[in-house]
Amino acid sequence: MEAKRATVRDIRRRNRAVLLSSIYFDGPLSQQELVRGTGLSGGTVSNLVGEMSEEGLIEEAGSADSDGGRPRTLLRVRPTYGYLVGVDVGETRVQVELFDLAMGPLAKADFPLDPQDRRGREPGTIARHILAGLDQVIEAAGVSRRSLFGVGIGVPGVVEQGREAVVHAQTLGWTAVPLEAMLRDGVDATIHIDNGAxxxxxxELWFGADRSVRHAVVALVGSGVGAAVMTNGVSYRGASSSAGEWGHTTLVYGGRACRCGARGCLEAYVGAEGVLDRWRQAGRGPGAPGADEESEIAALLAAADTSEVAARVLQETAGYLGAGIANLINLFNPERIVLGGWAGLALGGRLLPEIRAAAAAHALHHPYAQTTIDLCRLGPDAVSVGAATLPVASLLERGGTRPAPRVTP
Structure with missing residues (x-):
């Protein structure tokens, strides 16, 4: 008898998840459209809509004309039902951003990092930035901590998912860092941690690129370089979640030293640190005192209009990046390559035609012809947006039920 009741609960939760996901991604929708789109019966849709409306999870969003009948009421997820935090732990800054349930941005806190100061990137320092940023955005937006559905965190490196997430970020000097445990006492909401790429x-697939794209690779180029290989909306993770370390594939055998300890990695040529180092070695000279990587990349782009050295470095970078993208095309045969990350957007905004040409020259002709190469549509803050999708995905899987309150041992 208990097993039967559990099965009924499971079916109800699954139906709620299907219905809520449809409203979240495709709404506002009428009940008639939900019946057609989800395959659920009219009675099931009506019951679940009533249930979620009473909970305040969904709300009316106007009406639409129907064929000869009364206007159809449209439904959407209520943005203020709860709130989400997305955290981007990058190599130049920690960014903490608060969103409503419709992913509307409400408040942001930034903590710049000095790439040359390894102590400033120690796990304890990063954890303090995250907790301070969480306090700042909650206070700025005037929302309750109890209204948070979760905190999502995107980090560089490999995230080992177990009872609590552990981070291996070789370029930061992190080995088996128990980041979730370090944050647990200061965060009342559920914590989700994953690789930033x-x-x-x-x-990008949820809110940027067309969700009809089934096979895509989203490339993240900042100080470091990574990629997410997406198939049917799901990221390929590999045996231990380390799949996608595109920046540490070998581009030049025995080439430039990479921060990971190997030589010739793609990151050493197209990551912001590698690009700027190549510019200095080509004769540009040291950067301005105190200049960060973002301002230095902007200076390189500006200098290319008058400096042959800067122009040559950018052309080489376009070639390296195009060759790296060609490897992705040959390996994964994606429908779309999306170039993102703050450095990827800065470089791609000027060099995208050259990057495409280099990819075409190095990729197999047939898979290249099936691929488009575009810039990320969500801008340089996309990692924090992506991090916030971690608690959203959990919420949708639960059919909109709030996570159980955490019990401190």
């Missing part, structure tokens, strides 16, 4: 991939 993977969170970017989900955000």
């Amino acid at each position: 993977k969170t970017l991939g989900r955000a």
Whole structure:
């Protein structure tokens, strides 16, 4: 008898998840459209809509004319039903952003990091930035901590998912860092941690690129380089979640030293740190005192209009990046390559035609012809948006039920 009741609960939760996902991604929708789109019966849709309306999870969003009948009421997820936090732990800053349930941005806190200061990127320092940013955005938006559905965090490196997430970020000097445990006492909501490129991939397919795209690779180029290989909306993770370390594939055998300890990695040529180092070695000279990587990349782009050295470095970068993208095309045969990350957007905004040409020259002709190469539509803050999709995905899977309150041992 108990097993039967559990099965009924499971079916009800699954039906709620299907209905809520449809409203979330495709709404506002009428009940008639939900019946057609989900395959659920009219009675099931009516019952669940009534249930979720009473909970305040969904709300009316106007009406639409129907063929000869009364206007159809449209439904949407209520944005203020709860709130989400997305955290981008990058190599130049920690960014904490608060969103409503419709992913409307409400408040943001930034903590710049000095790439040359390894102590400033120690796990304890990063954890303090995250907790301070969480306090700042909650206070700025005037929302209750109890209204948070979860905190999503995108980090560089490999995230080992177990009872609590553990981070291996070789370029930061992190080995088996128990980041979730370090944050647990300061965060009342559920914590979700994943690789930043993977969170970017989900955000781009959810809110940027056409969701009808089944096979895509989302490339993240910042100080470091990574990628999310997306198939049917799901990121390929590999045996231990390390799939997608595109930046540490070998581009030049025995080439430039990479921060990971190997030589010739793609990151050493197209990551912001590698690009700027190549510019200095080509004769540009040291950067301005105190200049960060973002301002230095902007200076390189500006200098290319008058400096042959800067122009040559950018052309080489376009070639390296195009060759790296060609490897993705040959390996994964995606429908779309999306270039994102703050450095990827800065470089791609000027060099996208050259990057495409280099990819065409190095990729197999047939898979290249099936691929489009575009810039990320969500802008440089896409990792924090992607991180916030981690608690959203959990909420949708639960059919909109709130997570159980955390019990402190």
